[in-house]
Amino acid sequence: MPKINGNEIRPGNVLEHDGGLWAAVKVDHVKPGKGGAFAQVEMKNLRDGRKLNERFRSADKVERVRLEQKDMQFLYESDGMLTIMDMETYDQVEMPADILGDRRPFLQDGMTIVVEFHDSEALNATLPQKVICKIVETEPVVKGQTAANSFKPAILDNGVRVMVPPFVGQDEDIVVNTETMEYSERA
Structure with missing residues (x-):
């Protein structure tokens, strides 16, 4: 596995640190007036979800892990x-x-997801960015209501509550963005 310097850590990198696998969530490069520069790295453990703040100097070597x-x-x-x-x-x-x-x-039956593995251990999974869901419950469509920044609550077939435009009615299929968990468009 490649070793990188402490100042080369970027958000999203997976590092082997203290005997565990950690994902760099946030990286701040600090140059204090006195002393050497360092990277303040907020990390999340990929196995148990613990968070950790760690300082890495540019001379520190860290093990960078590539996930399959x-x-x-x-x-x-x-x-x-x-x-x-x-x-x-x-x-x-x-x-x-x-x-x-x-x-x-x-997550729907038969859906294709991207799974990240490290030595045959599944550590992370990513859903497709857009998923089609059916609206089970929402207020009825009101004629003449403008669509400018007025949204109404709707409950989807999977139990998730999202805000939808007023022209979308019950039993309609919509596309939901899984990253922001918001209405995207009609299906």
């Missing part, structure tokens, strides 16, 4: 574990459902 990304297909969930399948080898892998966090409700 694979397209996997979601099959089913049971007992808080997601079963996913490698689309090339048809191998099935289990990973905890809480790895997706608050985006878990957007």
Whole structure:
């Protein structure tokens, strides 16, 4: 694995530090008036979610880890574990459902997700940026109401509540952005 200097750490880098795998969330380069420059790095543990603030001087060497990304297909969930399948080898892998966090409700049967592996251990999963959902409950469409910055609440078929424009009615399919968890467009 390549070693990098402390001042080369960028947000999104995965580092091996204190016997664990950490993702750099935020990096501030500080040049104090007295003493050497350093990088103040906020890191998140990829296995248990702990956060850590650490200082790295430019002379410090850190182990940078490259994660292998694979397209996997979601099959089913049971007992808080997601079963996913490698689309090339048809191998099935289990990973905890809480790895997706608050985006878990957007996971649909047969959906292709990108999973990041480190030595055959699934550490992170990314859903497609846009997902089609059906509106189960919302206020009725009001004629003559302008669409300028007026949104109304709607509950989707997966139980998530989003704000939608007034022209969107019940039982319509909409496209939801999974990164911002907001209405994107009509499907």
